Amino acid sequence: MDPIVEVVALLLGFLGWVMAGVALPNRYWKTSTLHGTVITTSTIYENLWMSCATDSTGVHNCREFPSLLALNGYIQASRALMIVSIVLGAFGITAALVGIQCSKAGGENYVLKGRIAGTGGVMFLLQGLCTMISVSWYAFNITQDFFNPIYPGTKFEIGEGLYIGWCSAVLAIAGGSCLTCSCRMGTEEKYPLPYQPRGTVYSGAPPSRSVAASTYGRNAYV
Secondary structure, eight states: OOHHHHHHHHHHHHHHHHHHHHHTTOSOSEEEEEOOSTTTOEEEEEOSSEEEEEETTOOEEEEEOSOSTTSOHHHHHHHHHHHHHHHHHHHHHHHHHHHSTTOSTTTTOHHHHHHHHHHHHHHHHHHHHHHHHHHHHHHHHHHHHHTOTTOOSOOOEEOHHHHHHHHHHHHHHHHHHHHHHHHHHHHTOOOOOOOOOOSOOOOSOOOOHHHHHHHHHHHHTO
């Protein structure tokens, strides 16, 4: 295991976890601008928890979604996936802090520390996958309604919250991959075995040339 790779993987996973926490409450998951006069121009934006509107005078009005069961299925699934993603990231950071070589938390048992660090890498991978599925599913529904010519409702565009979520997913997957591969390579290191000669090993000084010649002469005429 390379300590530098482990630290870089931990930093990537931590940044992905922080960005997932920033993306979850971000209000701009999808936005729509209704153009009119200078006074009537307004912007509508939504996230997983509320819908807001602001006009050209800077007045903001937000309304939380009244019922969980009345929401669309993809919004409920995106909520659950983002929450699970943050929980997995927290466990991944804890496991990585204990398992990396430069940490003294896990003692001197490097085999156990490698397994713990590998578990943290898997947690980071799952965090990135949950975030990626959540934001991609949400973006798919936005683009599907936007390009539907017979859609009667307000057409939204992708907001900054989804871009933050995609960055979070990429960082978490990259950190988890580096940490998992580093720990796997460390467990597969091969050490050379000591040389063991075959056959019978004779100790003592080798026979002299004259003794060897006389022995050969006797054997030749037997």
